[in-house]
Amino acid sequence: MAAQRKTSRYVVPVAVAGIAAATIGLVPALAASGDPDLPEITAQQLIEKIAASDTQTLSGTLKVSTDLGLPAFDGLLGGLAGGAAQGGGEGEGSADPAAQLTKLVSGTHTLKIAADGPERQKLTLLDGKEQYSLVHNGDEVWAYDSRSNEVFHEKGVDADPGEDGPAPGKELPASPKDLADEVLKAAGDTTSITVGGTANVAGRDAYRLVIEPKQQGSTVDAITIAVDAATGTPLKFTLDSTSGGKPVLDAGFTKVDFGRPAASEFDFTVPKGAKVTEGDDVEASHKDVEKDLEKEFGGLGDLGLGGAGGFGEGDVNVIGEGWTSIARLDSGAPAPKTDEAPKEVQGFLDSLGEKVSGKFGSGTVFKTKIVNALMTDDGKVYVGAVTPEALVDAANAAE
Template structure:
């Protein structure tokens, strides 16, 4: 029995030795295998990336711009995702300090369904919009919110705004010859792209850089870059549908790098005629309806036109007046040209109060928000976002633009 037991023990020892060797080998083989797989994967990355880029005929930047201009898409429906990140600071505990004031400002005769109250919501965060269009006089934009929806409908002479959360309705009438209504939300990449292309001049580089697929459609990538070093804009990329010339996606990245400041694009789109019922609207039972004749509404289009003209010329006076023909941005000037242009106006009052003057949380917040600067103009405070910066001097003058702090100070010194 002893020899048998001895042999059994030797066999067990041999098996344990072989197992130990296998485990030791595994410690080297497994990492080597992983490295090999990783290397193979890295080698495949360019192929994988290229597989998503459609092979389209070559096109020049000028031809692509002409294609956008010639786009005659009048019927479409789809979903647009918009993400905006201006880098605005979190108000934090300051909200409680301003709570009563904010509450009172939200009350009054205004309607939560008024389109102008919804514009500010698109200035931050990520939002999903449903859009539909059937010619110049039928459009609909719906802003999807948590368990609620806001819709803006233009149907002939009627413009309806409906906020399901508050069950409130805003109604305006206008002549069909007015085309796009003053209350229209700038919802689509096409709206953003057209504004960007208006600024394309000798201060701008416009190129076609590759292709992309957006919402399942083949597109060219039009890249717009400022030549001016003082601009906070890094580049604007517009994905243009290769067949229709319609901009499908708009992305603005800052010169400072990081995430896009504005990223708006279709996630789904079709160019079929929307159902006529898409633009039908009847105020729900019990809804509060606010009537407003568009002919009586203040015309902000001149203000917006002036702002879009920034960068189109040299120093000159706009002479823009606020709504109603008085007040507002009276005597608006633009200093410089191209992407480095700065808008300036005089508030006629004092500048930003210091922390000591404002007191409490508000004063501390104001101090942390801005950078104190000085120059020939005197002293002031620069308030910064990832795109738009503003210098407010202590004597109430304002200099604002998509430019760096140094450019603002230089403009103030010259002004």
């Protein structure tokens, strides 16, 4: 029974990168050939249109561009996750989704997706002549990396786990609609929502829903969702930071078809000579890597860089509300020393970290364009989509 209730860790967040994973996802390059002339619609009507959309079948191409303002984050996580899958290495030769899909954390990528309800989805990540495919069909997941000729297989995946968590069919592949739903759920009095004109996305007429924080101190400038005028399906999702520059995330379709894909699209045959790794074996290896990280770098394993989730054993308290809410955690242990970290982790943390001090004492702020985290030297963690100054203020106020 437990095997039938398994919820896969490889199911792609849209999002993305450790502490930022909950808020971020995929991207598109949309051909804008002039704004279409569509009937007027209010923001409330457009939100209702999104809520009423029930697209179960589709196929298409996504162009994903992510700019978190990070260094080679995909190399770090790919190396750690790949090491878990293979017992070492750089992650390039692993079919484990935990290793491969961290590539979406930075740069621009082209993906092909297909979906036929909650039971069948397929995502293919194209990389020059090489490609990586992830297929969910019924209670099985297959993944194939053409570069290494390796296969990942997991059986017992439940498409309807009930209270155990979201079904893989709801998250694989990640889509602009998944992102839109999460943002609209969280919107409240702290949010301005307007209709910002129209657009042409993947050859389809769309309305632009613009979501902006009313509060000062958030790193989010605006979220723009292009909504298909005919079906209400979000076609493009763009997240802009107050720091300016390229969008943190720009996710959407360049081609889309809402017809049902052929059943053969979700068939998978192990290529000749390919090495097959079972999901249970990969999970055991991930746990070994987490133990090694904990041994080498203390609390770093609790930050989820070894494939685990969560920030440690302490309780999480939320300070504030809306766009400027900050999660506070007391790990109960001194902050790890970066000079004791594995080499690749040490370089990454040094490139992100900035020493700060205040009434709370001293600590390090780890910065991205959207999510920032303050780790105090006595083991407290403050994290949110807010400015570093807001984190320091929250730490000072807590003393």
